[in-house]
Amino acid sequence: MNPQMRAVLIKDGKGPIENLYIGETDKPVPAKGQVLVKIVAFGLNRMDHYQRQGGYPVPPGASSILGVEFSGRVTELGEAVTKWAVGDEVFGLVGGGAYAEFVNCDEGLLLKKPGHLSWVEAASIPENYITAYQALVKYGEVKKGDHVLVHAGASGVGIAAIQIAREYGAATVTATASTTEKLDWLRSIPNGATHTVNYKTEDFAAEVKKTTNGKGVDVVIDFVGQSHWAKNVESLAIDGRMTILATMSGNEVPNVNLGTILYKRLRIQGSTLRSRSLQYQTELIASFRDIMDKVTGANGGGPIRTYIHKVYPWTEIQRAHHEMADNKNR
Known part of the structure; x- marks a missing residue:
């Protein structure tokens, strides 16, 4: 039996917010050029809402689990990974799979988490x-x-x-x-x-x-x-x-x-981002690093800041989706 992890799953594969639940699924195994990240925080985005309803196609090869941005620690390296080591604190972008305990991410789509950003602040940035x-x-x-x-x-x-x-x-x-x-x-x-x-x-x-x-x-x-x-x-x-x-x-x-x-x-x-090629996304993230150096938290004093509407434990994923669906988030 494959190792298991917990993740936010969707009853019947799609449907209303009430279909979201935390269940068991296979823990991902990093392929060549990928790293496995143990997630500390993940962000909610409007596309998650549409995907849950069945209205947003998942890119080929991406996980069907919701979530495209996250922060966490590298726990395992796939073959030929050169940019990261086990234990590195990172945040990044994926085609799906961030609503989970672990996620696979191509090494070029990760950024080093700066010490001045909290886990939540870092997870709010990529998408x-x-x-x-x-x-x-x-x-x-x-x-x-x-x-x-x-x-x-x-x-x-x-x-x-x-x-x-x-x-x-x-x-x-x-x-x-x-x-x-x-x-x-x-x-x-x-x-x-x-x-x-x-x-x-x-x-x-x-x-x-x-x-x-x-x-x-x-x-x-x-x-x-x-x-x-x-x-x-x-x-x-x-x-x-x-x-x-x-x-x-x-x-x-x-x-x-x-x-x-x-x-x-x-x-x-x-403009789309999620459906672009791995090479395009890797090059875009590499050029984004110039901006990333200027991003701080809301009280960090930087010229560009990230503002967090609200933080939920993932056990309250339905409530978080309702907040977004009702346009209560800033």
Whole structure:
């Protein structure tokens, strides 16, 4: 019989939050180039919610167990691993499997856990901050003096993108969210948003035109899709770049006017991370290390900080998923 471990499993393979439970499953064995990590903390992400419902495909070869970001200690090395040793404190990114006692991870997708970050803080970084870095720096090519618009500003990726944009020298960073509380908080944090817009009650395209003296923004980071499309295009300046990370309001945009995209010379980029090749993810994480050196906890004093909404024991995984599903997390 294979060695067993505990993990968060899903009754019937998919379904409502109540189908989540902690059960026994086979402990993973590291393949060539992989390390086995004993998990101390893992992060919850919106994709976990969709995957639980059966709406998010698992990448080929990845574990069907939920969870893509974690922190922990290396306990076993696969063949040909050269970057890590047993006992190393790490955090990293996987295609799945982090809701468990142990997870296999390719050695290039791990980062050394800095001493100034707690286990929880380290586990909160990989998916949110690497996604934001990819969208804003690799695709959006943000540079000093740019004007940036970040939707879902109070989400994990939104909070990361706002701070990274400020660190790269953006002239303005406008964030959208749905409540005054969230907007006030986004302006209050160090390197937070310079401007905020309540997308439910205000026209964000009109607001960024005012903020930028009619020019428009150079970079848009969007998670919303259909309902924001027309105003996003309107918001963009000549040669503007938009990265689309999700389509929470729908995939299809009727009656699209391609002329605006043409005469503004806009560049619109779709972005995924979980489905990218191992080589791509390894190279992305290697370049992200420049940003990682600047990340601290909420009270750490760094130019980029990670903010934890709430910490749950994994025995309360259902309650944590309800918190996320109800949009109570910042």
